[in-house]
Amino acid sequence: MDKVPTIKDVAELAGVHSSTASRALRPDTRDTVSDRTVKRVLDAARKLGFAPNSAARSLRTKTSSVVGVIIPDLRNPVFPSIVRGIEDGLREAGYMAMLANTDGDPETERKLIAAMRARQIDGFILATSRRDDLPPTHDGELVPTVLVNRDTDDGSVSAVTADNAAGIGAAVQLLVGLGHRRIAHVAAPRELSTGWERYRAFVDAMARHGLTVSEAQVRFCEAFTEDAGRRAAGSLLDDNPAITAIVAVDDLVAIGCYSALAERGLSCPDDVSVTGFNDTPFVGTPHPALTTIHIPHYDMGIESARLLLARIKDPGAAPKRIVLPVRLVARDSAAAPPMDAAPPMERRTR
Amino acid sequence: MDKVPTIKDVAELAGVHSSTASRALRPDTRDTVSDRTVKRVLDAARKLGFAPNSAARSLRTKTSSVVGVIIPDLRNPVFPSIVRGIEDGLREAGYMAMLANTDGDPETERKLIAAMRARQIDGFILATSRRDDLPPTHDGELVPTVLVNRDTDDGSVSAVTADNAAGIGAAVQLLVGLGHRRIAHVAAPRELSTGWERYRAFVDAMARHGLTVSEAQVRFCEAFTEDAGRRAAGSLLDDNPAITAIVAVDDLVAIGCYSALAERGLSCPDDVSVTGFNDTPFVGTPHPALTTIHIPHYDMGIESARLLLARIKDPGAAPKRIVLPVRLVARDSAAAPPMDAAPPMERRTR
DNA sequence: TTGAAAGCGCTAACAC
DNA sequence: GTGTTAGCGCTTTCAA
Numbered sequence A, B: 001m002d003k004v005p006t007i008k009d010v011a012e013l014a015g016v017h018s019s020t021a022s023r024a025l026r027p028d029t030r031d032t033v034s035d036r037t038v039k040r041v042l043d044a045a046r047k048l049g050f051a052p053n054s055a056a057r058s059l060r061t062k063t064s065s066v067v068g069v070i071i072p073d074l075r076n077p078v079f080p081s082i083v084r085g086i087e088d089g090l091r092e093a094g095y096m097a098m099l100a101n102t103d104g105d106p107e108t109e110r111k112l113i114a115a116m117r118a119r120q121i122d123g124f125i126l127a128t129s130r131r132d133d134l135p136p137t138h139d140g141e142l143v144p145t146v147l148v149n150r151d152t153d154d155g156s157v158s159a160v161t162a163d164n165a166a167g168i169g170a171a172v173q174l175l176v177g178l179g180h181r182r183i184a185h186v187a188a189p190r191e192l193s194t195g196w197e198r199y200r201a202f203v204d205a206m207a208r209h210g211l212t213v214s215e216a217q218v219r220f221c222e223a224f225t226e227d228a229g230r231r232a233a234g235s236l237l238d239d240n241p242a243i244t245a246i247v248a249v250d251d252l253v254a255i256g257c258y259s260a261l262a263e264r265g266l267s268c269p270d271d272v273s274v275t276g277f278n279d280t281p282f283v284g285t286p287h288p289a290l291t292t293i294h295i296p297h298y299d300m301g302i303e304s305a306r307l308l309l310a311r312i313k314d315p316g317a318a319p320k321r322i323v324l325p326v327r328l329v330a331r332d333s334a335a336a337p338p339m340d341a342a343p344p345m346e347r348r349t350r
Numbered sequence C: 001t002t003g004a005a006a007g008c009g010c011t012a013a014c015a016c
Numbered sequence D: 001g002t003g004t005t006a007g008c009g010c011t012t013t014c015a016a
Helices: A007-014 A018-025 A035-048 A054-061 A079-092 A106-118 A164-178 A193-208 A226-239 A251-263 A297-313 B007-014 B018-025 B035-048 B054-061 B079-092 B106-118 B164-178 B193-208 B226-239 B251-263 B297-313
Strands: A066-071 A096-101 A123-126 A145-148 A158-162 A183-187 A218-220 A245-248 A273-275 A292-294 A321-324 A327-329 B066-071 B096-101 B123-126 B145-148 B158-162 B183-187 B218-220 B245-248 B273-275 B292-294 B321-324 B327-329
Touching (some): A007 A018, A018 A035, A079 A297, A096 A106, A164 A183, A164 A273, A183 A193, A183 A226, A218 A226, A226 A245, A245 A251, A297 A321, B007 B018, B018 B035, B066 B106, B079 B096, B145 B297, B158 B164, B164 B292, B183 B251, B226 B251, B245 B251
Parallel strands (some): A123 A145, A158 A321, B066 B096, B123 B145, B183 B218
Antiparallel strands (some): A096 B096
8 A cells, every 4th residue: 555665764764864773683783783773673664564675785785695606407307406505595585586597508698697696696606517617797796606516727716516536436436346347438528617527537436446447438418407418328339339337427428328328228226227317306217216315405405505505695715525425326237247247257246 | 897887878878868868778769760770879879789778767767577476385386387488478568577475374475465566566477366466556556457367256357267068078078978977076175266267167067968966076175286185085985985087176176186096096097097187298208198288378377478568558458368278188097987887878979 | 972064876856 | 977965775985
């Protein structure tokens, strides 16, 4: 009915000046005002249903309590939980999330960041970074930024990631323990830290078991999609029919491997074992249930929000990297290799 | 390095007054300025990398080109695609999405709406509404709002939904065609339009086939979750062991029905058929692959964004309701009832 | 402890 | 077609 109340209305009702009302309203300046006045102002604000106009506040303070969250595509099942965690983490502190998707296109990302900057955003959480990306700047000033799930090489930006090395290590160890020797890797693009780290981890883990990795054992696919996984695994299988196990960089890619196997009349896990990464919702239900590496999606979101809020408060602090533990989830897609495939001596050594 | 450029800097560089620069910069007022001046201003803006400060603009115009998107929980697999569609629909028009989750709590929703209002949001897309909800108001003024996936009874708010009646009708028809007669329904809460409409559609569809629905054949679960579905189906099965098919209100609930069946040593589809709703990603992969109703998630998002933008432009227009078509996706979870369960005459009539 | 005054960057009357 | 002026609602010196 009446117009929306401003701080002036509150001040008037409380019988003080608007600047005093402002001081009384904000917790951080509250102690410069007498208790009696604070109470009067707060009462008046409550009575009027006052909510500060954040545009006006932003204009003055150049802050907005809004954070930009940029991801490749929300439909990739890794992201919903991460974003949910971010939202919860931000909300605790009175911040909100502005969400946008890039489909992995750097140009779209650039535009989005610019558009969000113009909207006075206080910081960014990015799940889109490539290894060689620079942190976003605001006319020379670094904008507080945290990366989730991905990381950059130079380490100049804070990042929250899962322990890729441990995860891939666990997958390789499981397969080797099962008796596999000819293990292949379907990797993600080298430009992405997730792809690169997991690839490096694969090579290292294999080496730890005395196994070398030839080029023919690895395929880099162009994206984290089922279809890319299907094609990469197909080419791998065709060039290299002797492989008995595939470590996929990601669950979606692993499901793509299932298709490649099926197309060639191969059975998983009887002919070829497959492992995934992420423990995406519902990967427990396909047939066979996918053995994969669980990452703490939600917690990664929460942590990245906290880290960003800390950076916003203290932009000078050194960048921090948080690596969250992962866990092998053994299901049905990894089993012992077929009889004729494994070195006889070691077979079935449980 | 230099400060971030304001419209004054642009005006100065172009040799005009800031108000002229403002007019030249915005497409809608551009034609009140001479072509020569427009060009000069645009060049200056480009050279300086000028982006209008949206806080200042908001403060003046009371608009923000930001839309609030409020959903129950992003982790429910219906939402990612819808939200993605919304984001794409908004972006076409230069709008952005602010996202928040309520976990279905009306109080959280209320607070969120208030917080977003204070942030000068231009409108809301809500996937959280209960049937008796009122549209959000801004001190007496209705805030432009569109509902997605859900609807309210009074029809005062624009809404984009899937054709629930047709979907449930198709599921019932499939099951009846397969020979089922004792078909049960695991419904969602009556307070939600999705729950209520699908329940009504179930009763109607059964009637169309000459089948009446007793109370014992229906359970309302408290939420769209696997666990709620498991419990509801369990109680249904225990009270009513003769049923041969379950129409679930939703895929998550249907997967819960799988669990209830398994716990009782019953097989799907051999003993009991199950149908879902939504055709959520990956429900094609569990065992058995779920027969369900596909809804156009992404398009629902796009449409709701467009509808909201139209309402923002013309708040006076009558509320519009868009019902998008659905499609039965027959997979493996619905089959003919067991021999001894179906009326002999009609069995296996193809 | 409080008030006065200025100003963030932009847009919209109004005047020329 | 363009400039002048005022002001959106808030915070923040500065003075009292």
